[in-house]
Amino acid sequence: MSTTSRSHVYLDIPAFPHSHVAPYAAEEHSKTFQGFPNMPEYLSRFDMLLSEDTAWIMRKTDTFTSIDREEELLQCEEAGQDSVTDSTAGHRALCVGLSGQTDVEDRGLEQVQSLVLHEVLKDIETACKLLNITPDPTEWSSGHVQKWLLWTEHLYRLPQVGKAFQHLSGSDLCEMSEDDFRQRCSPCGDVLFAHLDIWKSATWMKDRCSPQTSSFIGADELCAEVDSSCSGQPIHLWQFLRELLLKPHNYGRSIRWLNKEKGIFKIEDSAHVAKLWGIRKNRPAMNYDKLSRSIRQYYKKGIIRKPDVSQRLVYQFVHPV
């Protein structure tokens, strides 16, 4: 059984001893990311593994923008230039990392990794809220597994493979190797395995995080927020819509604010929003016709209304945040 864990390569999350499947030797922890192993693969797969939100952070920090950047750096080196536009810590990390000066690399990388990890943890927290599942995959029922699969497929535009994992609990899933995933689901088994690995890593982080031990931004926040988000209270549609609106980098193509101050929002992709709501509520037959009927029930309750100037697919929270 493999002892490598993809998220450790991609995210440099410290290896997690949570898994009885893939026990990690302490010395393995320090091996991750050293000298940017497999950089091209790392770069090419980042967008597949992270939400748009996280990928956006990566672009913002200008660290792993593209393989072109790596080529640009190499060209600069060849041209004898000491540095290129290293205006960000992350970018510097890459510059120096490529030239082997690991002390500066470590500092820059640490900052970027913290940012990325923070975004990953936020993504998981959001998914937990929206799906009403626990962050720990080992606690999932087969129904939770199907929810998570549906969600991940939708979010990352993967083919639908739920049937390949039918009747499997979360712990069954966690015991499976990457090869098992590939065998059950050839088109995207490895990607699903990587996503699950990220969740497992986050759980391990949550279990061990404390102000003393955590050097990552937001790890302690996750402890509090995930706990409160999985309190078992059924989510209301208006809360669900607000959660989607709060993650514009993930769901901005489906639903977005037109005027956040006034609480006016537009559903850009009615079918997709309805599908997400259906996944959340275990209502496979959910569609926009039904979702919009539920929204209209809020008119009388004074939760949502149509804006003064009514537009198709545009609604307004009566009490904006």
Add this chain to the structure above:
DNA sequence: GAAAAGGAAATGC
């Protein structure tokens, strides 16, 4: 034709 509006009954917790 899709979205909006709202009545009425059914459903799940």
Add this chain to the structure above:
DNA sequence: GCATTTCCTTTTC
């Protein structure tokens, strides 16, 4: 009993 969900008809964009 509440918060939808489902199904429906009519109207509006």
